[in-house]
Amino acid sequence: MESLTELYRIGNGPSSSHSLGPRAAMTAFCARHPEAAAVEVVLYGSLAATGRGHGTDRALEAGADGRPVRIRWRPDVSLPAHPNGMRFIARDAADGEVAAWTAYSVGGGAIRGEGESLGPRTSVYDRSTFAGILGWCRATGRGIPDWVEEREGAGIWDFLTGIRAAMDAAIDRGLAASGELPGGLGVRRRAASHLAGEGKVPLWRRTTLAVYALAVSEENAAGGVVVTAPTCGGAGVLPAVLRHIAEEHRCDDRAVLRALATAGVVGNLVKTNASISGAAIGCQGEVGTACAMAAAAAAELLGASPAQIECAAEIGIEHHLGMTCDPVAGLVQIPCIERNAVGALRAVDAAALAMLGDGSHRVSFDQAVEAMRRTGADLGEGYRETSRAGLAAIVGPPPEPGNACG
Ligand code: SF4
Structure with missing residues (x-):
């Protein structure tokens, strides 16, 4: 099990999975790609179905550090790993693709990248029952x-x-x-x-x-x-x-x-x-x-x-x-x-x-x-x-x- 510091997070509502998580993912993506002039985000499944009501669009913009954010809503598609899937695409000034990353908001504000286990990252605790x-x-x-x-x-x-x-x-x-x-x-x-x-x-x-x-x-x-x-x-x-x-x-x-x-x-x-x-x-x-x-x-x-x-x-x-x-x-x-x-x-x-x-x-x-x-x-x-x-x-x-x- 992870540390309690990974469970209790202080942040803005209304939704940890639909606002805290996407914002954190956008912040991480932009930090890895400072060259991005703009970011396109494709939201899948539940994130797309209830995203605006849950403030996902505002959360993504808040995490983009002033870059323009373009969102595509795909409630009709659910990625196999988790219903809260997101694909980030970094765009250059000519709208060319610089980099892309698929991530999942797995609950409580936690984020996992494509290919990463959706379970706990660390094992602070020696018992899990x-x-x-x-x-x-x-x-x-x-x-x-x-x-x-x-x-x-x-x-x-x-x-x-x-x-x-x-x-x-x-x-x-x-x-x-x-x-x-x-x-x-x-x-x-x-x-x-x-x-x-x-x-x-x-x-x-x-x-x-x-x-x-x-x-x-x-x-x-x-x-x-x-x-x-x-x-x-x-x-x-x-x-x-x-x-x-x-x-x-x-x-x-x-x-x-x-x-x-x-x-x-x-x-x-x-x-x-x-x-x-x-x-x-x-x-x-x-x-x-x-x-x-x-x-x-x-x-x-x-x-x-x-x-x-x-x-x-x-x-x-x-x-x-x-x-x-x-x-x-x-x-x-x-x-x-x-x-x-x-x-x-x-x-x-x-x-x-x-x-x-x-x-x-x-x-x-x-x-x-x-x-x-x-x-x-x-x-x-x-x-x-x-x-x-x-x-x-x-x-x-x-x-x-x-x-x-x-
Ligand atoms: S799980 Fe659904 S019904 Fe329950 S508090 Fe969250 S948004 Fe509301």
Whole structure:
């Protein structure tokens, strides 16, 4: 498994795979070909189907360092290696081809070049299953965050301190903003107004938790700065759960960082053994994984054993199996924003359910992740970030090539 520094990335929304990744790929391509006068980019598959709604065009321009960018949208063609394929062509002043490169945005902002393995690049960790990690915990009598520190070094805590600050800042900015989100769907920010009305919902004490998730996801939809956890689309779940529980239970900073480390291990396990890309396996890989990460974080914060933490993460995955990615009009708004709030609520419930028992349970986290991988492979293309099926087909306008929102 890769370092947690490859999982948690700070960047502008709305989509890690459709905006952060393409921007990083363009930046890398331009750095390798400073002679390029202009860059042509062919976007394939999901990137082309929901690219403009997800801000791919703006992300590519931002990464081109002032060079003109010409985009060709090919939603009708999916490259065999991954549904998020891109071909970069460097052009000279006479429009001649100087160089070309095919790359894939494989989820969470990560990029892989043609011929490169789509899996993890580095192997910071010596175990890639939860069963293996539990074995280490049993043998050493230590917790999951201790394993993280052993593998990553003590510097990981400074990194996670920065990640936590960025998560909190996204909540605060989301709570301070109002108005309509961009894209033309007419979706209004509601985190701030919901918070102002806190306590008015009978029998519901967790308004704040849901509102924190809404705040981050609205920031993401507006193109604000968020942390991939594991992606931009699922970025609201973990910050909301961490902050809500830390406030409710007066957890200290060290405990929150340890929870962030444990959540990162959960996200890394899914990334390694299935996928965190909505285009590859649907929203189960994004918000489903975010829920599992947050469930594990909640359990860690509340003093659960490693076995209970594994159980919490498994519940988080199991009850998102099969969840499709069908963003209306290609925007990361419906169902994404509300889905983050529901994911945060479910995460806390998953942690509570797990902590009612001693951690023993029938379905292991590793089995649930394998089920996720296989389920994702069975999902039709319309349910994998193309806005061609599900809610997108019923609620939104039919997507135009490259611009589902018009
Ligand atoms: S439905 Fe889920 S996976 Fe798809 S864009 Fe929205 S948050 Fe991402």
